[in-house]
Structures are given as C-alpha cells and as structure tokens.
Amino acid sequence: MAEEFNVAILGATGAVGTRLISQLEQSTIPVKSVKFLASARSAGKVLKFKGEDVTIEEAKPESFDGVDLVLASAGGSVSKKFLPEAVKRGAVCVDNTSAFRMDPQVPLIVPEVNAKELVNHKGIIANPNCSTIQMVVALEPIRQQFGLKQVIVSTYQAVSGAGQSALNELMEESEQYIKGEEINPQILPTKGDNKHYQMAFNLLPQIDVFEDDGYTHEEWKMIHETKKIMLNDMDAKDIKVTATCVRVPVRIGHGETVYFEVEDKSATAKQIQDALSNAAGVVLQDDPSQQLYPQSINSEGSRDTFVGRVRPDLENEGNFNMWVVSDNLLKGAAWNTVQIAEELVKNNLVRVPENAYEA
Amino acid sequence: MAEEFNVAILGATGAVGTRLISQLEQSTIPVKSVKFLASARSAGKVLKFKGEDVTIEEAKPESFDGVDLVLASAGGSVSKKFLPEAVKRGAVCVDNTSAFRMDPQVPLIVPEVNAKELVNHKGIIANPNCSTIQMVVALEPIRQQFGLKQVIVSTYQAVSGAGQSALNELMEESEQYIKGEEINPQILPTKGDNKHYQMAFNLLPQIDVFEDDGYTHEEWKMIHETKKIMLNDMDAKDIKVTATCVRVPVRIGHGETVYFEVEDKSATAKQIQDALSNAAGVVLQDDPSQQLYPQSINSEGSRDTFVGRVRPDLENEGNFNMWVVSDNLLKGAAWNTVQIAEELVKNNLVRVPENAYEA
Numbered sequence: 001m002a003e004e005f006n007v008a009i010l011g012a013t014g015a016v017g018t019r020l021i022s023q024l025e026q027s028t029i030p031v032k033s034v035k036f037l038a039s040a041r042s043a044g045k046v047l048k049f050k051g052e053d054v055t056i057e058e059a060k061p062e063s064f065d066g067v068d069l070v071l072a073s074a075g076g077s078v079s080k081k082f083l084p085e086a087v088k089r090g091a092v093c094v095d096n097t098s099a100f101r102m103d104p105q106v107p108l109i110v111p112e113v114n115a116k117e118l119v120n121h122k123g124i125i126a127n128p129n130c131s132t133i134q135m136v137v138a139l140e141p142i143r144q145q146f147g148l149k150q151v152i153v154s155t156y157q158a159v160s161g162a163g164q165s166a167l168n169e170l171m172e173e174s175e176q177y178i179k180g181e182e183i184n185p186q187i188l189p190t191k192g193d194n195k196h197y198q199m200a201f202n203l204l205p206q207i208d209v210f211e212d213d214g215y216t217h218e219e220w221k222m223i224h225e226t227k228k229i230m231l232n233d234m235d236a237k238d239i240k241v242t243a244t245c246v247r248v249p250v251r252i253g254h255g256e257t258v259y260f261e262v263e264d265k266s267a268t269a270k271q272i273q274d275a276l277s278n279a280a281g282v283v284l285q286d287d288p289s290q291q292l293y294p295q296s297i298n299s300e301g302s303r304d305t306f307v308g309r310v311r312p313d314l315e316n317e318g319n320f321n322m323w324v325v326s327d328n329l330l331k332g333a334a335w336n337t338v339q340i341a342e343e344l345v346k347n348n349l350v351r352v353p354e355n356a357y358e359a
Numbered sequence: 360m361a362e363e364f365n366v367a368i369l370g371a372t373g374a375v376g377t378r379l380i381s382q383l384e385q386s387t388i389p390v391k392s393v394k395f396l397a398s399a400r401s402a403g404k405v406l407k408f409k410g411e412d413v414t415i416e417e418a419k420p421e422s423f424d425g426v427d428l429v430l431a432s433a434g435g436s437v438s439k440k441f442l443p444e445a446v447k448r449g450a451v452c453v454d455n456t457s458a459f460r461m462d463p464q465v466p467l468i469v470p471e472v473n474a475k476e477l478v479n480h481k482g483i484i485a486n487p488n489c490s491t492i493q494m495v496v497a498l499e500p501i502r503q504q505f506g507l508k509q510v511i512v513s514t515y516q517a518v519s520g521a522g523q524s525a526l527n528e529l530m531e532e533s534e535q536y537i538k539g540e541e542i543n544p545q546i547l548p549t550k551g552d553n554k555h556y557q558m559a560f561n562l563l564p565q566i567d568v569f570e571d572d573g574y575t576h577e578e579w580k581m582i583h584e585t586k587k588i589m590l591n592d593m594d595a596k597d598i599k600v601t602a603t604c605v606r607v608p609v610r611i612g613h614g615e616t617v618y619f620e621v622e623d624k625s626a627t628a629k630q631i632q633d634a635l636s637n638a639a640g641v642v643l644q645d646d647p648s649q650q651l652y653p654q655s656i657n658s659e660g661s662r663d664t665f666v667g668r669v670r671p672d673l674e675n676e677g678n679f680n681m682w683v684v685s686d687n688l689l690k691g692a693a694w695n696t697v698q699i700a701e702e703l704v705k706n707n708l709v710r711v712p713e714n715a716y717e718a
Contacts, residue, residue, distance in 0.1 A: 150675075154513035154616040156562050156605060171537065178534050195650045202656045203515050203607065203614040205668050205682045210647035214628065214670035223673075240674040244616040244682065246515065248562065248607050255562040257513040257603040259618075269573065288569035291554045297561045309564050311573035314582075315599040316509075323564045323603065 004032035005350060007341075008067045008091070010059055010082060011074025012036035012047060015164040016096060019334035020071050025050050027338050029069075029345050037063050038074065061085040068350055071337050072096060084359040087123035092350050094125050094340045096333050101126040101225060105357050108225060111339050112281040113140045114232045118340070118349055122357040125340055128229060129221040130332025131155050131245065131254055136229050137305040137331070138324045139260065141279035142272055143230060143239075147263025150240040153222060156248045156255035157207055158296060159199060161328045162188060166199075170249060173200035189247055204247040218245040237263075253296030254332060256324040265318040269310050272320060276307050281331070286310055294325035302327055303335045363391035364709060366700075367426045367450070369418055369441060370433025371395035371406060374523040375455060378693035379430050384409050386697050388428075388704050396422050397433065420444040427709055430696050431455060443718040446482035451709050453484045453699045455692055460485040460584060464716050467584060470698050471640040472499045473591045477699070477708055481716040484699055487588060488580040489691025490514050490604065490613055495588050496664040496690065497683045498619065500638035501631055502589060502598075506622025509599040512581060515607045515614035516566055517655060518558060520687045521547060525558075529608060532559035548606055563606040577604040596622075612655030613691060615683045624677040628669050631679060635666050640690070645669055653684035661686055662694045 007024065011017045017038075024031065034049045037059035045056045057063060059078070064070065064086035072079050073096040083093045083100070100106040107117040108126045113136050118125065128136075135153060142148060159170040169187045176183050177200045185196040189206040197204055207218035215223075222243040230239060248255075262272075277284040285294050286308040294306035309323035326332060344350050366383065370376045376397075383390065393408050396418035404415045416422060418437070423429065423445035431438050432455040442452045442459070459465040466476040467485045472495050477484065487495075494512060501507060518529040528546045535542050536559045544555040548565040556563055567576035574582075581602040589598060607614075621631075636643040644653050645667040653665035668682035685691060703709050 152511055152618050152672075156515065156607065174533055175537050178530065178537070189650075193650060197650075197654060198656055201608065201610045202654055203609055203612070203684070204654060205614070205616075205652050206650060210650075213673065214647055214668070215673075240672075242618070242672040242674065242678075242680060244618075244668065244680050246614065246616070246682075248515065248609075249560065250562055250608065251560045253562070255564070255605065257564075257605070257616075259511050259601070259603075288573055291548075291552060291556075291565060291569075293564050295556060295561055295563060297557055309573070309603065313511075313599075313601040314572065314574075315601065319601075321601060321603050323605075325562070 002030050004030040005068040005345070006033045006066055007031055007069045007071065008035040008037055008064065010037045010070055010072040011078065012056060013038055013042050014073065015160050015167060015329055016073040016333040019329050020073055020337060021047065021049060023330070023334045023338040024071065028342055035063065035067065064089045064091050067091040069341055070094070071341060073333065073337070083124055084357060087352055087357050090352050092123055092344060092352060094127060094337050096127040096337045098129065098221065100124050101128060102228065108228050109340050110136050110229055110336060111343050112137050113229055115343050117232055118343055118347065121349065122355060123352040124357045127333065127337045127340060128225045129218070130161055130328040131157060131218065131256065132222050132225040133332050133336050134254060134305045134324055134326035135222070135256055135258060136226055137281050138258065138276065138307045138322065140230065141275045141282065142260065142262065145275045146267040148239050148260060149263055150261040151226070152259040153243045154257045155243070155245045157245060158250040158252050158254050158328055159188070159247065160252045161254065162190065167251060170199050170251065173198060177201060199247065199249055201249055205244065207245040207247055216245055219243040250296045252327055252329060253299040253325055254328045255296060258322050258324055259319065261319045267318060269312050269320060273310050276310070281305055282307055284308070294323060296325055299325045299327045303330050305331055361389050363389040364427040364704070365392045365425055366390050366428045366430065367394040367396055367423065369396045369429055369431040370437065371415060372397055372401050373432065374519050374526060374688055375432040375692040378688050379432060379696060380406065380408060382689070382693045382697040383430065387701055394422065394426065423448045423450050426450040428700055429453070430700060432692065432696070442483055443716060446711055446716050449711050451482055451703060451711060453486060453696050455486040455696045457488065457580065459483050460487060461587065467587045468699050469495050469588055469695060470702050471496050472588055474702050476591055477702055477706065480708065481714060482711040483716045486692065486696045486699060487584045488577070489520055489687040490516060490577065490615065491581050491584040492691050492695050493613060493664045493683055493685035494581070494615055494617060495585055496640050497617065497635065497666050497681065499589065500634045500641065501619065501621065504634045505626040507598050507619060508622055509620040510585070511618040512602045513616045514602070514604045516604060517609040517611050517613050517687050518547070518606065519611045520613065521549065526610060529558050529610065532557060536560060558606065558608055560608055564603065566604040566606055575604055578602040609655045611686055611688060612658040612684055613687045614655060617681050617683055618678065620678045626677060628671050628679065632669050635669070640664055641666055643667070653682060655684055658684045658686045662689050664690055
C-alpha cells in the first residue's frame with residue numbers, strides 16, 4: 001500500500017486557505033489525516049474535509065508533532081514563527097507566504113519550471129508570489145525554445161490577491177457606489193500602509209508597500225522571484241525584468257501584459273504560440289477571428305494559466321507582446337502549493353534531510 | 360470688440376457630446392450662437408447651453424450654413440458625411456472621431472505637442488484617440504528634453520471610452536452581479552464586433568476590432584497616431600511604439616503603464632519628474648512616501664493628465680516606467696477638441712483656406 005501522510009494546513013480560513021482545503025481534497029496526495037491550524041481567534045470553528053468535520057486548532061509548536069506535510073498560508077510572521085518548529089518535528093513545509101522565498105536555503109518552486117530543485121530541499125519549500133507564478137509558467141516554454149533576454153510586465157491584479165477582507169471591501173464599495181452611498185476604504189490598496197483608497201471602479205497602482213527605489217514590494221517580488229525561479233537552469237543567461245503592478249476592480253483572475261525579448265531573433269509568433277500550446281499548465285486562447293483571448297472571469301476555478309494576444313512588436317525583431325491570465329487563488333497560490341506537495345510525494349521527498357533548514 | 364463665432368456641435372447627446380457642451384461653456388471662445396445637431400432620432404430634444412434652452416436639430420448639409428466652427432463627435436460615418444459639406448460652407452471643423460485622423464490633408468492635434476501645425480489646416484482638424492492623447496501629453500516634455508527612442512504601453516481603459524451605452528451596461532452588470540442575477544452583455548467589448556462579454560469585475564483585452572496582424576484597431580491607433588503627432592518636429596527621430604489595450608471595469612479615467620527609452624542615457628528619474636512638473640497640461644503626482652499617485656476616480660472632471668510612479672528600469676540605463684491617468688472624456692475627447700478650437704480662435708485660424716479639404 002502507498003505511503004499515506006498526516007497533513008496540516010496552517011491558515012485554513014482565508015481566501016487561499018479555503019482553496020488549499022479544496023485543492024488538497026482533489027489532489028493525488030494520499031491523506032491519512034488532516035489538521036487545520038489557525039490563530040486562537042479561529043480555533044474551535046469547524047470546516048469540512050472530504051465531507052468530514054474538522055475542528056480548527058490553535059497553532060502551537062507542538063501542533064506539528066506527528067505531521068508529515070504542512071501547507072502554510074497564514075501570513076509571513078506566522079510562517080516565520082512556526083515553520084522552523086514544524087521542520088524540527090520532522091514535517092516538510094510548503095509555504096505560500098513571502099517569509100522564506102528569497103532565503104538561499106529555500107527552493108522557490110513553480111513545478112512547470114523548476115520542480116527538479118525540490119530534491120535539495122531542507123524542509124521548507126516556498127511558493128512564489130501569485131503574479132510571478134503565472135508569468136513564469138507562460139515564459140518558461142518560450143525561454144526553453146528561444147532563450148529569454150528581457151521582460152517588461154504590467155499587471156492587472158484582482159482584489160482577492162489582497163485577501164478575503166479586501167474582496168469583501170470591493171463588493172461593499174461597489175454596492176455603495178451604485179446606491180450613491182458614502183465609501184470609507186479601510187483596507188486597500190494594502191492593509192499594512194497608512195492611506196486607504198476606493199477600489200470600486202478605480203485603479204490603484206500600488207500593491208504592497210513602497211521600497212526606497214520607488215518600486216513597490218510586489219514589483220520587487222516579480223523582478224527577483226522571476227530570476228530565482230528561471231535562472232536555476234545552468235544554461236540560463238541573466239534575464240532583465242521590470243514590472244509595474246496595478247490593482248484593478250476585478251474579483252479573481254490576475255491579468256498581465258507581458259512584453260518580452262527572445263534571444264533567437266528568427267522566432268515567430270506562430271512558433272511561440274506552438275510552444276505555449278504544448279506547454280504544461282498553459283492553455284493557449286488566441287484566436288482574434290473568434291474574439292478568443294483570456295478573461296479573468298473565465299479563469300476562475302481553473303488550475304491553468306491562459307495565454308493569448310501573442311503578437312510580434314512590429315518594429316523590434318525578436319520582441320513580442322502577450323496577455324496572461326490565471327486564477328490568482330489557485331495557480332497563483334493554493335494549487336501551486338498543493339502541486340508542489342504532489343511533486344514531493346511523487347518523488348519520495350516528504351522527509352526532512354539531516355542538513356535541515358536552520359532559522 | 361472681439362470676433363464672435365457661430366458654433367455647431369454635431370453629436371451633442373453622447374458621453375462626449377454633453378462634455379463638449381460644458382467644455383465650450385467654460386472655454387475662452389466668444390460664442391455668438393450655438394446649434395446642436397444630431398440624428399433625426401434625437402431632433403426636437405432640448406439641452407441647455409449657459410442656462411438657455413437649445414433644441415437639437417437634425418443634421419443636414421444646409422445646417423452648416425452660417426456656421427463658423429463645428430465640434431464633431433457623432434461617429435466616424437457621420438463626420439465623413441457632413442464635415443466636407445460644412446467645410447464647403449465655410450465652417451472649420453474639429454473632429455473627435457477617427458474618420459480623418461490619418462488623412463494627410465488633416466492635422467492631428469494635441470495642443471501641448473503640435474499646436475503649431477494648425478496654421479496649415481484645410482478646414483478639418485482631427486482630435487486623436489483618447490488613450491493616445493494622454494500618453495503624448497506625458498511623453499512630449501520627455502522627448503523635448505531627453506529624446507525618445509521607444510515606447511511600450513499597456514492601457515487600462517475606462518468603459519466610458521466605449522460610449523454612454525457601454526457605461527450603462529457596466530453599471531447594470533455590476534448591479535446584476537451583486538444581486539446574483541443573470542448577465543447578458545450586448546455591447547462590450549466593442550459594439551461593432553460579433554461577440555459580447557461581461558465587463559463587470561472582468562478584464563477584456565480587446566478595444567475596437569482586430570486587424571489582420573493580431574493588433575486591435577485601438578492598438579493600431581496608439582502606434583500610428585503617436586507617430587503622426589510626435590514626429591511633426593523636424594528634429595524628431597523615429598519613435599518605436601507598441602501597445603496592448605485592455606478594457607477595465609472603471610467608469611472614467613484611463614490608466615496607462617508607459618515604459619520608454621530616452622536617447623540621453625544620463626537622464627535620471629528626478630530630471631524626468633522635473634520636466635513633467637513644468638509641462639503644460641501635466642500634473643505630477645509622484646510621492647511614494649505619501650502614497651501619492653494618479654487614480655482614475657481623482658482624474659474625473661479634470662482637464663489635466665496626471666503622471667506618477669516615475670522610476671528607472673533598474674537594469675536598462677535610459678529606460679523608465681511611469682503611470683499616466685486622465686479623464687478620457689475630457690483631455691481624451693471633449694476638452695482636447697475645445698482646446699484645439701481655442702487655439703484656432705487665438706491664432707485667428709477660424710477660416711477655411713482657398714486650398715480647402717477635398718473629400
């Protein structure tokens with residue numbers, strides 16, 4: 001009989017947490033037991049797993065005794081506090097927060113791109129930022145076939161990326177706007193900053209806080225995480241990346257205009273479309289004659305990354321535009337996390353090595 | 360006493376038309392009389408001009424007898440039909456449709472950029488596409504000071520750019536979505552195409568119809584109109600432009616991420632900000648420490664173009680990102696049209712020359 005695993009979900013209640021549960025239910029991972037962990041505030045609430053009631057427990061270091069696999073999405077500080085404790089107790093952790101992404105001890109994984117790096121994990125594996133994941137899924141088959149020199153990305157990010165409370169705020173504001181009522185923003189653009197602005201029927205070119213160089217931390221993530229994920233390949237040359245991240249009044253499904261330059265100047269849009277249509281995790285939706293292109297509402301609930309509007313820059317050989325959409329809560333978060341866990345199971349890597357992660 | 364003008368507004372009822380009226384009311388143009396012209400369907404309706412009732416008349420060639428100045432925004436086919444007739448009757452026409460924009464006989468004007476070309480008009484002057492206008496207003500001071508080699512733009516276009524009926528559709532769909540009712544799109548992404556998609560809480564990467572090369576006509580406009588407007592300067596070298604245009608569920612206020620390369624590789628973001636803050640028609644809103652950046656809802660009702668998020672591409676010297684927002688119905692349409700008319704008045708150019716426009 002196949003090995004079965006005791007799985008803990010840390011942060012089971014949020015927009016991503018509820019999807020971690022459903023993605024785990026639908027996964028190929030043989031689950032012996034599940035444990036839902038959260039803050040004291042959520043402890044005692046009951047959620048379902050495969051039809052059975054599971055009572056949420058308050059997360060403590062001892063909660064991880066006997067756990068094989070942790071899927072974490074309860075915020076960076078929670079992961080920082082508990083995941084090293086879980087590793088000490090023998091649990092392998094897949095973390096959806098930004099806590100460990102740039103840590104040199106931690107592989108940052110998008111299975112379609114760099115699953116092979118899992119073999120060297122030390123107990124913690126990081127799941128990249130949502131907007132980064134869908135971009136590298138679309139870029140990797142292009143990089144493999146034509147080489148990749150430069151990427152200029154503009155994001156159109158859905159509000160659910162800022163969490164369930166932000167999504168609630170969008171819907172409340174939209175209703176207030178329609179009724180002509182006053183709007184009092186409390187959360188967006190980002191909970192952790194000082195000022196809050198209306199999101200309904202508006203555009204906010206700030207996601208996460210600002211860095212000293214004028215980029216937001218979200219833009220920083222897209223630049224640095226992309227390099228960490230894509231440059232693992234020894235053959236990969238450096239890729240230049242720049243990004244502007246904008247929040248749009250959409251519920252689920254990040255959009256991205258991705259402008260990119262390939263090394264092979266003879267590459268055609270048709271060849272790039274072919275590479276994309278054969279790529280794992282990608283669905284090519286690209287037929288202008290049928291007005292077929294990726295849309296946010298059509299991406300909702302799918303694990304795939306949708307790509308369309310592939311066309312050459314008419315004045316710069318080897319440069320192309322494309323449009324990439326994916327469900328930011330699934331491929332951008334919960335599904336990529338569970339997919340990493342499936343890879344761990346498949347490759348017999350649900351074990352903490354001797355040279356385990358050290359905080 | 361200053362000369363006064365008989366002004367006709369062709370297409371006075373739409374989202375742009377009502378703003379043509381209010382912008383004309385607030386303009387420096389000495390108005391002797393106004394005439395509102397529209398289709399037979401709207402004839403007989405009454406609108407106000409400076410507090411007085413004006414009854415809409417059905418547009419006919421004879422309607423332009425005695426008219427000095429026509430402001431047109433009733434659709435391309437209407438302009439094609441009537442403006443040459445108006446010119447024959449001695450009226451100078453400023454056209455907000457796409458009918459004459461690329462016509463070599465017709466100057467395509469954004470006053471902050473190329474007002475000096477008005478001197479050679481032949482009776483018809485074209486107002487550029489909304490998304491093009493705000494971009495060139497922001498780029499021109501940069502081009503003048505640092506030279507401009509390349510532009511890569513992604514648009515976040517408000518629904519009012521597709522007309523009042525599209526805006527009504529967005530609001531109706533938003534309300535239906537909130538109430539859980541069925542949504543039946545009839546207009547967006549573009550009235551003239553076969554399929555219609557939900558706009559509420561969605562992203563639609565199609566504005567106008569598709570060309571054979573995979574670009575939409577809106578993207579084509581941004582590429583070709585930008586060159587026609589900015590390359591009038593004898594010193595201007597060719598500027599490479601590529602664009603992806605996306606409709607977003609915003610009412611008013613187009614957003615644009617504009618990535619650009621300047622000729623002067625020593626240019627700094629600070630110098631570019633200074634150039635922008637001194638430029639006509641531009642308001643620099645760029646202070647990350649105060650979370651200050653342009654937002655769609657703040658642009659509504661203003662004639663200005665707002666620019667923020669100016670910062671260098673950290674890996675490509677001489678390349679920069681910025682974020683540009685403007686009220687697409689004002690600077691993108693009605694105000695730019697009236698502003699052109701003001702320039703004509705100021706420079707004594709409200710007269711059809713002998714070598715008048717020939718259809």
